[in-house]
Structure formats: C-alpha cells, structure tokens
C-alpha cells in the first residue's frame with residue numbers, strides 16, 4: 707500500500723465502484739485514499755456505502771483531492787467532464803480513462819495534450835480480484851505511469867499493455883465478456899433445472915464448472931481443445947452435448963459477440 711496514492715473517480719457508477727472496492731480489498735489503498743463525484747446523489751451514496759470512500763458533488767473537488775483521476779462516465783460524457791476539469795488538471799495528475807472506444811487523441815483534445823493520459827479497458831470481475839484488463843499509454847505518460855497502472859490493475863486481476871489500436875478488441879472480449887459468461891451460466895443453470903436439479907444447485911454447479919474449466923486452461927497451459935477431448939469419452943455423454951453446441955453454432959455465436967462488441971466500441975470512438 708502507498709500512503710501517497712490518492713485515487714479519484716469522475717463518475718461513481720458500476721465500474722468505478724467495482725474498481726474502488728477491488729483496490730481496497732486488494733490492500734492497495736485504504737478507503738480514505740478514494741474519492742468520487744457523480745451528478746446523481748444516489749450513485750454517490752452507493753459509492754460511499756460500498757467502498758467507504760469520500761464523495762464530492764463536483765468533479766473539480768475530486769481532481770483537487772487526487773493524484774490519479776479515473777474518468778468513469780459513459781463515453782458520450784467524457785469530453786464534457788474533461789473539459790470541465792481541464793484547468794484543474796496539472797502535471798501532478800495521472801488521468802486514466804476507462805471509457806469504451808474513447809481514444810487517447812480525443813482524451814488529449816479535451817484534457818490538454820500535455821497531460822499524462824492512459825486509456826484502460828477493465829472489467830467488473832475486478833470487484834473480486836479476478837479482473838482482466840488492457841491498457842495503452844498516451845504520449846505524455848511516463849514509464850512510471852505505466853508501472854503504476856499495471857500495479858493498480860494487477861492488484862485486481864491481470865492486465866496487458868497493448869497497442870491502442872487493439873483496445874477496442876479488448877473491450878469486445880474481456881470488457882464486455884463477463885456479460886456473455888453470465889448468460890452462459892444462466893443457460894447452463896436453466897439446462898440443469900430442465901434436467902431436474904434444484905435452481906440453487908444448478909446455478910452453483912454451472913458457475914463452479916466455468917471457474918474450474920477456466921482455471922484448468924490458465925494453470926495447465928493446454929490448448930482448450932486438448933482439455934475438451936479429455937472430457938469426451940467415445941460414444942459418451944459429453945460428445946452428445948458437444949454435438950448439440952456445434953448444431954447451434956456456439957463458437958460462431960461467441961466470435962460474432964466479440965466482433966459486434968468490438969465494432970460498437972469503434973463506433974463509440976467515432977471510427
């Protein structure tokens with residue numbers, strides 16, 4: 707933990723709250739090192755309740771209290787919010803945007819070109835220290851800024867530095883991905899209920915199966931197809947289930963999901 711690290715969120719919504727809670731749970735900061743602003747009183751109240759952090763009515767106050775300023779409003783409000791705090795931002799600030807699609811160029815246009823900027827795409831499992839994120843540094847950001855961002859994101863999961871041109875793909879895969887996986891868990895649980903399991907047991911089995919399979923991929927380093935083949939006995943149950951997934955084009959549907967979300971991130975960024 708660093709006592710001098712102060713993190714302020716412009717926008718106290720879902721992703722800001724997930725990151726703030728994750729940073730505290732990871733021991734990177736204590737609640738008194740966090741602050742957030744929001745135009746909605748209820749969002750400020752929820753942020754304070756869930757993180758223990760301080761809330762401010764104006765974005766400016768947050769900038770004045772913080773060394774790291776996280777822009778956590780919806781993409782369409784990023785320009786306005788940055789323009790509003792531009793003259794309060796100085797060389798002492800590291801500005802991190804988590805907005806989908808919003809480019810470093812557009813951030814620099816609104817925050818001032820000389821500002822230390824980093825574009826990050828996190829995801830909500832940061833809340834439980836299982837996040838997956840990508841980030842790219844702006845021109846004025848230093849190597850130390852990159853290390854700090856890697857440490858912040860690393861405290862709540864894994865983080866990869868990528869060329870900015872790939873951040874929309876990170877958005878389509880891991881940024882939006884938790885929602886795809888929640889839908890998959892819901893579907894598997896429904897299947898279990900259809901086959902006669904109680905709902906709570908079905909949901910717990912479905913979620914644990916995803917967690918276990920994901921850990922096997924990460925911990926064995928095996929190709930997923932090798933692990934899949936090890937589950938499927940000749941003429942057995944698994945190959946019958948896999949055949950059903952192939953009939954419904956599940957892999958194609960997942961590729962489409964990532965591509966459509968990536969294209970939408972590009973649209974949000976104006977390209």
Ligand SMILES: NC(=O)C1=CN([C@@H]2O[C@H](COP(=O)(O)OP(=O)(O)OC[C@H]3O[C@@H](n4cnc5c(N)ncnc54)[C@H](O)[C@@H]3O)[C@@H](O)[C@H]2O)C=CC1
Pocket residue numbers: 716717718719720721722743744745746749765778779780781783787804805806827828829830881882
């Ligand atoms: N929710 C997610 O899973 C992820 C979201 N993101 C990005 O994070 C950003 C925030 O998304 P969410 O947290 O989901 O949205 P959200 O709607 O939960 O939070 C945004 C907050 O910003 C506040 N806000 C709007 N205008 C404001 C202003 N002028 N000043 C201060 N606050 C203002 C809203 O009242 C709201 O509480 C978006 O840009 C999104 O692309 C990135 C990765 C994952």
Ligand SMILES: O=C(O)[C@@H]1CCC=N1
Pocket residue numbers: 806877881882
């Ligand atoms: O749906 C969205 O636009 C945001 C960005 C990634 C996840 N949620």
